[in-house]
Amino acid sequence: MKSQDIRKQFLDFFQSKGHLIVPSAPIVLKDDPTLMFNNSGMAQFKEYFLGNAVPKSTRIADTQKCLRVSGKHNDLEDVGFDTYHHTMFEMLGNWSFGDYFKKEAINWSWEFLTEVLKLDKDRIYVSVFEGNPSENVPFDQEAFDLWKQFVNEDRIIKGNKKDNFWEMGDQGPCGPCSEIHIDLRSDEERAAVSGFSLVNADHPQVVEIWNNVFMEFNRKADGSLEKLPAQHVDTGMGFERLCMALQGKTSNYDTDVFTPLIEKVEEITGLKYTSDDVHDISETQNKTNIAIRVVVDHVRAVAFAIADGQLPSNTGAGYVIRRILRRAIRYGFTFLDTKEPFIYKLVEVLANQMGEFFPEIKAQQNLVTNVIREEEASFLRTLDQGLQLLDNVISSTEGKLVDGTRAFELYDTFGFPIDLTALILRERGYELDEAGFEKAMLEQKTRSRAASEVSTDDWKILVQGNTETFVGYDQTENEVKITRVRKVDSKKDGVLYQIVLDNTPFYPEGGGQVGDKGTLISANETIEILDTKKENNLILHIAKSLPENLEGTFTARVNSNLRTASSKNHTATHLMHLALRTILGTHVEQKGSLVNPNNLRFDFSHFSKVSDEQIKEVEDFVNERIQQQLPLVERRNIPIQQALDEGAMALFGEKYGDNVRAIKFGESMELCGGIHVENTANIWYFKIISEGAVAAGIRRIEAITGDAVKDYFAKQENTLADIKETLKNPQDTMKAVVSLQDENAKLKKQVEVLLRDKIDGLKSDLVSEFQEIDGIHFLSKQVNLSMSATKDLAMAIGTSMPNSFVFLASIEDNLPNIHCYISKELVAEKGLNAGAIIRELGKLIDGNGGGQPFFASGKGKNVDGITAVLNQVLHYIK
Numbered sequence: 001m002k003s004q005d006i007r008k009q010f011l012d013f014f015q016s017k018g019h020l021i022v023p024s025a026p027i028v029l030k031d032d033p034t035l036m037f038n039n040s041g042m043a044q045f046k047e048y049f050l051g052n053a054v055p056k057s058t059r060i061a062d063t064q065k066c067l068r069v070s071g072k073h074n075d076l077e078d079v080g081f082d083t084y085h086h087t088m089f090e091m092l093g094n095w096s097f098g099d100y101f102k103k104e105a106i107n108w109s110w111e112f113l114t115e116v117l118k119l120d121k122d123r124i125y126v127s128v129f130e131g132n133p134s135e136n137v138p139f140d141q142e143a144f145d146l147w148k149q150f151v152n153e154d155r156i157i158k159g160n161k162k163d164n165f166w167e168m169g170d171q172g173p174c175g176p177c178s179e180i181h182i183d184l185r186s187d188e189e190r191a192a193v194s195g196f197s198l199v200n201a202d203h204p205q206v207v208e209i210w211n212n213v214f215m216e217f218n219r220k221a222d223g224s225l226e227k228l229p230a231q232h233v234d235t236g237m238g239f240e241r242l243c244m245a246l247q248g249k250t251s252n253y254d255t256d257v258f259t260p261l262i263e264k265v266e267e268i269t270g271l272k273y274t275s276d277d278v279h280d281i282s283e284t285q286n287k288t289n290i291a292i293r294v295v296v297d298h299v300r301a302v303a304f305a306i307a308d309g310q311l312p313s314n315t316g317a318g319y320v321i322r323r324i325l326r327r328a329i330r331y332g333f334t335f336l337d338t339k340e341p342f343i344y345k346l347v348e349v350l351a352n353q354m355g356e357f358f359p360e361i362k363a364q365q366n367l368v369t370n371v372i373r374e375e376e377a378s379f380l381r382t383l384d385q386g387l388q389l390l391d392n393v394i395s396s397t398e399g400k401l402v403d404g405t406r407a408f409e410l411y412d413t414f415g416f417p418i419d420l421t422a423l424i425l426r427e428r429g430y431e432l433d434e435a436g437f438e439k440a441m442l443e444q445k446t447r448s449r450a451a452s453e454v455s456t457d458d459w460k461i462l463v464q465g466n467t468e469t470f471v472g473y474d475q476t477e478n479e480v481k482i483t484r485v486r487k488v489d490s491k492k493d494g495v496l497y498q499i500v501l502d503n504t505p506f507y508p509e510g511g512g513q514v515g516d517k518g519t520l521i522s523a524n525e526t527i528e529i530l531d532t533k534k535e536n537n538l539i540l541h542i543a544k545s546l547p548e549n550l551e552g553t554f555t556a557r558v559n560s561n562l563r564t565a566s567s568k569n570h571t572a573t574h575l576m577h578l579a580l581r582t583i584l585g586t587h588v589e590q591k592g593s594l595v596n597p598n599n600l601r602f603d604f605s606h607f608s609k610v611s612d613e614q615i616k617e618v619e620d621f622v623n624e625r626i627q628q629q630l631p632l633v634e635r636r637n638i639p640i641q642q643a644l645d646e647g648a649m650a651l652f653g654e655k656y657g658d659n660v661r662a663i664k665f666g667e668s669m670e671l672c673g674g675i676h677v678e679n680t681a682n683i684w685y686f687k688i689i690s691e692g693a694v695a696a697g698i699r700r701i702e703a704i705t706g707d708a709v710k711d712y713f714a715k716q717e718n719t720l721a722d723i724k725e726t727l728k729n730p731q732d733t734m735k736a737v738v739s740l741q742d743e744n745a746k747l748k749k750q751v752e753v754l755l756r757d758k759i760d761g762l763k764s765d766l767v768s769e770f771q772e773i774d775g776i777h778f779l780s781k782q783v784n785l786s787m788s789a790t791k792d793l794a795m796a797i798g799t800s801m802p803n804s805f806v807f808l809a810s811i812e813d814n815l816p817n818i819h820c821y822i823s824k825e826l827v828a829e830k831g832l833n834a835g836a837i838i839r840e841l842g843k844l845i846d847g848n849g850g851g852q853p854f855f856a857s858g859k860g861k862n863v864d865g866i867t868a869v870l871n872q873v874l875h876y877i878k
């Protein structure tokens with residue numbers, strides 16, 4: 001069965017059991033500060049388990065793109081070494097939100113595996129939770145009894161908390177789970193050793209394929225468990241592993257999920273991958289296999305993350321993506337001998353293979369390809385640079401053990417991977433002080449962990465089960481009640497409180513627009529709201545303190561000046577988006593947006609610089625629509641398909657509900673939850689301030705509207721006035737500036753001529769001052785020239801005389817500089833080294849410098865040291 005068909009069978013089966021089939025959520029999470037990536041099928045449903053939102057069906061099934069590369073579930077370092085872990089994988093899942101529980105979940109998983117897919121029952125093992133008395137969770141008798149209907153007791157493993165109690169993070173919904181494992185070994189192997197003993201023992205052919213989690217608890221901040229108000233089911237089946245089982249393979253990489261990618265790598269590198277049934281391979285072949293697995297695994301993670309809107313970068317989720325890609329690049333570099341970008345060439349294969357089910361990868365193939373190619377090129381340059389630095393480290397190492405802290409510097413500053421450092425050192429006969437490296441690494445981790453430490457208290461609930469309503473599209477002020485509060489203590493921000501209200505006019509950060517600020521007012525207190533954010537469908541109002549009395553009624557008042565300024569920038573962003581697509585082309589897609597009161601920032605896909613003329617066109621396009629006084633047409637709750645049919649713009653990597661809000665100004669129509677002006681005339685004027693590149697194929701525009709434009713023009717006018725005044729108020733300012741420039745150029749030329757004359761004069765004077773010391777023509781002197789002229793002079797005098805040693809010093813801008821020329825014959829015969837001399841003598845002027853053995857220069861801070869330097873040179877030569 002092809003992987004495509006396996007996926008479909010799963011979805012069809014659960015549809016037939018009354019499940020609603022939903023698409024995969026984007027791989028990158030937008031409104032969950034506790035999680036960067038979707039790391040399991042259930043992540044997109046967290047708000048349902050937490051009771052913060054109501055699902056559109058109590059039974060849902062899907063396949064979810066997951067990434068386990070950070071936080072509690074992190075498989076990154078295993079990937080490549082084994083044949084069944086991945087960075088990105090698909091998780092097939094079925095859910096019950098307070099609907100069915102253990103019985104149906106277990107019965108259906110058995111039915112699907114053995115009756116629909118017809119997996120061999122004798123290869124299946126299952127596990128149930130053994131219980132944990134210290135937490136008061138009993139042995140899962142119910143699951144055990146349910147399984148006994150289908151399998152013998154000797155196929156049911158009683159697992160511990162680590163294997164059979166599933167938790168998504170340190171806090172939140174969790175519960176006992178029941179895993180299904182499959183034994184893919186040959187009949188002889190199975191006869192010799194029972195699969196039972198190999199379950200959860202890291203055996204590559206006895207692997208977990210499906211986990212059925214029975215969510216019934218919530219893990220609280222103090223580590224204790226409390227019962228959830230309803231019982232839920234969360235199941236997750238590893239799609240790639242299921243394909244392995246059904247396609248009769250013993251490695252995920254031998255299934256049709258990976259073989260097209262592997263073939264492409266073979267074609268590019270000329271190397272061969274050996275499938276899992278080839279044994280007794282050489283050490284080199286083993287390394288080739290590992291590297292190929294790393295590359296074909298990682299390209300999927302990186303490509304889908306980029307397609308979902310996460311570009312590689314230096315912070316947060318972007319950094320994780322960059323690191324995954326770099327891991328692939330260096331495995332290629334070291335073991336596949338790929339010194340040029342090549343991973344980007346796999347994107348086409350991936351798009352053809354998965355584009356039908358995941359259209360985002362097909363639609364963004366160009367962008368993904370370009371971004372990956374550019375990242376590869378730049379990291380390969382870093383590797384090159386790192387190799388040179390490593391040379392320096394080696395040449396300054398005494399003995400054979402290379403300092404671990406220096407290897408750490410290479411790793412930390414240049415991203416030069418430690419295993420590569422170790423490998424190169426070994427090849428050159430050196431050894432890495434690994435303990436020193438580990439120590440430096442640990443110290444840094446401790447520092448950064450301390451900096452990012454956050455402790456979150458449990459919610460204090462004041463009003464049960466109240467779903468808050470957002471009233472901020474119509475109001476900036478409202479009467480509210482507090483429903484829950486909690487304290488969050490972080491190194492970064494100190495102690496802050498999160499306040500949830502029964503209804504709120506505060507807009508939570510989202511869709512690029514920053515969260516509202518404002519106040520929460522009661523009869524005797526005013527609490528400052530610093531920011532508003534959304535988390536798992538709750539709107540969090542962030543404050544430095546809580547009201548004394550949490551009960552009672554408050555007035556929630558948004559700072560409407562700030563909000564109005566943001567709304568102008570938000571509407572201008574929509575108009576500009578349309579302008580860019582109209583003027584540059586429909587390949588332009590939003591890749592990032594920041595809307596705040598001061599300005600707007602917009603990142604979009606486009607492959608070349610936006611020219612000055614195009615910038616002007618974009619400004620004119622937007623300003624025309626501002627002048628046309630287009631009214632806001634807001635449709636708050638229309639079916640998504642209707643909105644799309646009417647031409648609304650939707651973004652990749654954004655999670656939309658069935659019903660959406662559409663924002664229309666003239667021909668511009670976007671799906672958007674943000675705050676907009678009532679009429680484009682309110683924007684007053686739109687002005688682009690900068691345009692530049694942020695990544696390969698991604699441009700960034702910054703622009704301003706409203707009062708910010710007034711300030712901008714006023715500032716420009718002031719600058720012009722200052723210039724005029726400085727130029728003594730000429731009739732024609734432009735002409736005055738040009739004539740200044742002309743005059744300056746003329747003067748420069750004259751100075752050059754004069755200087756040359758002076759140097760020539762000095763040169764003939766100085767040549768007569770050479771002394772002969774022990775066969776060396778020696779000259780040392782302080783001259784009155786600029787640094788660069790002194791340098792030229794030293795070179796000119798030195799080359800005019802055989803066996804010469806010339807040392808000149810001068811002062812420029814009150815700082816001393818020194819230069820040393822030594823004839824090549826002297827360098828060769830006497831082993832003199834100008835670079836070393838300059839470095840040594842530079843100390844006397846509090847300076848440093850260097851160069852080559854025959855010529856070097858230095859610069860210092862202490863003018864008084866020049867005399868000592870010149871004495872020392874003479875002394876040295878004598």
Ligand code: SER
Nearest residue numbers: 040211213234235236
């Ligand atoms: N959340 C569980 C897991 O990831 C089941 O989906 O294993």
